[in-house]
Amino acid sequence: MHKKIRIILVASVIAAVGGIAVAARDGKDESKPAAPPAGAPKAPQVPVAEAITRTITPSTEFTGFLAAPKVVELRSRVGGPSTR
Numbered sequence: 001m002h003k004k005i006r007i008i009l010v011a012s013v014i015a016a017v018g019g020i021a022v023a024a025r026d027g028k029d030e031s032k033p034a035a036p037p038a039g040a041p042k043a044p045q046v047p048v049a050e051a052i053t054r055t056i057t058p059s060t061e062f063t064g065f066l067a068a069p070k071v072v073e074l075r076s077r078v079g080g081p082s083t084r
């Protein structure tokens with residue numbers, strides 16, 4: 001009986017410490033960038049373009065070739081005078 005109470009007490013303490021650690025980490029002010037270490041080179045200056053927002057209509061184009069899977073050849077079986 002005492003062993004179960006001891007296990008529950010230890011688990012509760014571990015959970016409480018973990019909760020406090022998470023709360024402390026989430027409470028940090030991360031809005032300020034970290035200062036670079038002394039003697040570090042400056043970050044390079046790069047151009048930045050403004051994003052363009054516009055509405056587009058969906059469209060699709062396909063290039064392809066169509067062919068029948070089977071070929072049928074029609075021939076007449078009757079003879080007759082030629083019309084040429």
